[in-house]
Amino acid sequence: MLYDAFPAIEVKWRFTGVEQRRTSCELCGHDIAHVYYARSNTGAVIGVGCDCINTLLDPDERGKVELFTRRMNRAAAQWSKKLPAPKDGETRDQYIVRRVTEMGNARAASNAYAAIGHQGFTDARLTARNEHKAELDDLRSKITSNYSAESNAYMQRISEIENAAIDKLHAQVEAKYKANRFDFNRQAWEVRKI
Numbered sequence: 474m475l476y477d478a479f480p481a482i483e484v485k486w487r488f489t490g491v492e493q494r495r496t497s498c499e500l501c502g503h504d505i506a507h508v509y510y511a512r513s514n515t516g517a518v519i520g521v522g523c524d525c526i527n528t529l530l531d532p533d534e535r536g537k538v539e540l541f542t543r544r545m546n547r548a549a550a551q552w553s554k555k556l557p558a559p560k561d562g563e564t565r566d567q568y569i570v571r572r573v574t575e576m577g578n579a580r581a582a583s584n585a586y587a588a589i590g591h592q593g594f595t596d597a598r599l600t601a602r603n604e605h606k607a608e609l610d611d612l613r614s615k616i617t618s619n620y621s622a623e624s625n626a627y628m629q630r631i632s633e634i635e636n637a638a639i640d641k642l643h644a645q646v647e648a649k650y651k652a653n654r655f656d657f658n659r660q661a662w663e664v665r666k667i
């Protein structure tokens with residue numbers, strides 16, 4: 474039979490992302506405020522509402538929609554509090570897109586950060602102290618008593634120098650993984666929930 478020469482192609486949809494935008498659903502035509510995008514195994518791309526995306530997707534793909542939606546809502550709440558702080562000139566939409574991406578990269582960044590380990594942080598502190606040796610020696614030479622204001626200033630300067638070194642480690646992980654320390658600089662079990 475002719476029919477047998479054209480076996481049915483099973484169209485499978487994969488969720489590819491979500492965007493906050495007022496438009497209409499490409500499947501049912503309803504007005505929507507969030508567009509959920511899916512791509513099919515035949516190459517088609519569609520933007521639909523939250524009901525239609527769930528009709529379109531297999532159950533294992535629906536979990537991704539929930540995860541993205543959760544991250545997007547969290548990012549919107551963070552924008553309201555400005556925590557973590559937006560970049561200079563960043564719009565609300567840009568912030569949300571960036572933050573959702575960063576949340577998606579948090580686990581890889583957390584693993585990389587953990588791999589630096591205790592020794593890595595100790596080394597960074599020591600290197601920083603060596604780089605500022607002259608300045609620190611000078612301060613130390615001026616200390617007359619363990620409890621003087623000068624002594625206090627010396628301790629404070631050491632921690633400033635060390636904090637800058639740790640900050641650099643954070644910044645390296647952030648740049649390499651397009652992640653945010655706000656997400657990855659916490660307990661592994663907390664990072665897994667992001």
Ligand SMILES: [Zn+2]
Pocket residue numbers: 498499500501502503521522524525
């Ligand atoms: Zn729809």
